[in-house]
Amino acid sequence: MTTARLDALAAGVLRRRGARPVPATLLGFPGSCCLSVNDEAVHGVPGARRLRPGDVVKIDVTAELSGYVADAATTVVLPPASRRAVSLAACSRSALAAALRSARAGRPLAGIGRAVEAEVRRCGFHVLRELSGHGTGRTLWEEPSVPNVAGPGGEILSEGLVLAIEPIISARPDRVVLAPDGWTLRTRAGSLAAHVEHTIVVRSSRPLVVTAAS
Amino acid sequence: MVSIESPADLAGMRAVGRVVGETLRELRQAVHRG
Numbered sequence: 466m467t468t469a470r471l472d473a474l475a476a477g478v479l480r481r482r483g484a485r486p487v488p489a490t491l492l493g494f495p496g497s498c499c500l501s502v503n504d505e506a507v508h509g510v511p512g513a514r515r516l517r518p519g520d521v522v523k524i525d526v527t528a529e530l531s532g533y534v535a536d537a538a539t540t541v542v543l544p545p546a547s548r549r550a551v552s553l554a555a556c557s558r559s560a561l562a563a564a565l566r567s568a569r570a571g572r573p574l575a576g577i578g579r580a581v582e583a584e585v586r587r588c589g590f591h592v593l594r595e596l597s598g599h600g601t602g603r604t605l606w607e608e609p610s611v612p613n614v615a616g617p618g619g620e621i622l623s624e625g626l627v628l629a630i631e632p633i634i635s636a637r638p639d640r641v642v643l644a645p646d647g648w649t650l651r652t653r654a655g656s657l658a659a660h661v662e663h664t665i666v667v668r669s670s671r672p673l674v675v676t677a678a679s
Numbered sequence: 680m681v682s683i684e685s686p687a688d689l690a691g692m693r694a695v696g697r698v699v700g701e702t703l704r705e706l707r708q709a710v711h712r713g
Binding site: 478535666 | 681682683684688689691692693694695696697698699700701702703704705706707709710711712713
């Protein structure tokens with residue numbers, strides 16, 4: 466399967482449900498979803514690339530329906546996969562779970578990044594520090610930024626706040642660079658990357674994960 | 680910054696979240712099918 470074919474599937478699913486792909490409609494992104502493979506961390510452009518056994522595929526979907534926006538991503542490792550690739554994807558999921566446990570009304574926003582960074586370190590992997598989560602709900606990127614690393618931010622999470630929390634991690638210490646296509650952010654040194662994301666509503670108890678069907 | 684302030688807001692977020700989640704699930708299954 467090519468990434469273009471996967472993107473066409475996404476376009477069809479969204480259309481049948483009456484939703485619009487936000488990257489295409491709002492940003493002019495050349496696709497209905499972002500598909501990033503192996504060392505591509507985020508914002509990969511769908512195209513002729515054929516997915517192969519062992520690939521680490523990041524699928525990122527953002528849609529608008531009736532004026533509301535949600536954003537979610539997952540990492541799929543195609544068998545037969547290396548143990549390291551499987552561990553990297555599992556770490557991204559456990560980092561997201563740790564972040565969700567920290568996202569409570571009355572707690573500091575910085576606790577989310579602290580939780581992600583601690584879990585990723587525990588797994589022996591690395592946060593791609595330039596990339597972060599964000600507020601969402603009415604458009605794609607809104608305040609506040611939600612870093613994936615510990616920071617000094619003193620902002621306190623409030624009941625009802627809508628956030629997209631998204632650990633984006635790499636197998637080795639690395640940074641991201643913009644690919645020649647002008648969209649894809651890939652790791653500079655070619656490290657494998659993983660990415661998971663949910664849109665949540667902050668509450669005093671555990672958050673409401675509105676994209677949980679993924 | 681968006682904060683849920685009404686039942687309509689919550690319903691709207693649940694609805695779009697369901698669409699995004701279901702779309703991701705379908706894409707993940709398609710990738711595995713090849």
